[in-house]
Amino acid sequence: MKKRLAAGGLALSLLAILGIGTAAYFVADGRAVNEITTGTIDLTLTQSINGAVIDTTALEEIMPGETVNQTADIENAGNHPFWTRARYEVTITAADGTTELPAALEDGTPVITFGAGEGWLDGGDGWYYCPDIVPVGESVTPFREVTFAAGAGNEYQGCDISIAVDAQAVQSDNNTPDSGSVLEVKGWPETETP
Numbered sequence: 001m002k003k004r005l006a007a008g009g010l011a012l013s014l015l016a017i018l019g020i021g022t023a024a025y026f027v028a029d030g031r032a033v034n035e036i037t038t039g040t041i042d043l044t045l046t047q048s049i050n051g052a053v054i055d056t057t058a059l060e061e062i063m064p065g066e067t068v069n070q071t072a073d074i075e076n077a078g079n080h081p082f083w084t085r086a087r088y089e090v091t092i093t094a095a096d097g098t099t100e101l102p103a104a105l106e107d108g109t110p111v112i113t114f115g116a117g118e119g120w121l122d123g124g125d126g127w128y129y130c131p132d133i134v135p136v137g138e139s140v141t142p143f144r145e146v147t148f149a150a151g152a153g154n155e156y157q158g159c160d161i162s163i164a165v166d167a168q169a170v171q172s173d174n175n176t177p178d179s180g181s182v183l184e185v186k187g188w189p190e191t192e193t194p
Contacts, residue, residue: 048070048073067148069144071143072143073139074139075138076138077137081134081171081172084129084134085127085167090163091163105151105152111161112148113147128142134169
């Protein structure tokens with residue numbers, strides 16, 4: 001009887017092994033390939049002083065308290081709408097050509113102030129944000145004028161004031177902030193504060 005039980009157990013084991021081996025033949029495999037072509041986000045930054053387009057931005061021959069019509073235009077040159085932001089870095093070199101002067105007076109007043117474009121928001125992070133999506137082919141202007149502080153002293157006589165403008169854009173498609181504010185938009189490139 002023990003031999004019959006052992007033989008029966010062996011037979012059941014063999015059937016189980018054959019069943020598992022047979023089940024392995026019922027497996028299917030497949031592969032699908034999808035191609036995705038992404039759109040482009042591209043911007044063109046153009047600067048002008050008193051209406052004349054310039055390559056570099058240097059304010060010369062202005063007096064304390066004077067305002068100059070200077071703009072920086074950001075054009076959507078890609079094929080998708082985008083959110084945009086801009087920041088400005090002011091460098092002031094004394095008349096001797098080597099000494100860098102502070103960009104703020106002793107009381108904290110900036111030597112150069114910018115007349116913000118319509119609706120632009122100060123993000124508190126050094127960037128100014130356009131509150132609206134910029135459609136393809138359209139331009140926005142983060143600032144329309146630049147003012148030299150009336151309280152600038154004699155150390156600023158004959159100095160060179162250079163303004164570097166940085167602009168960034170991030171897609172607006174599928175990137176609507178929950179709060180509705182451009183300040184909550186995701187995807188801005190990581191940057192270092194100048």
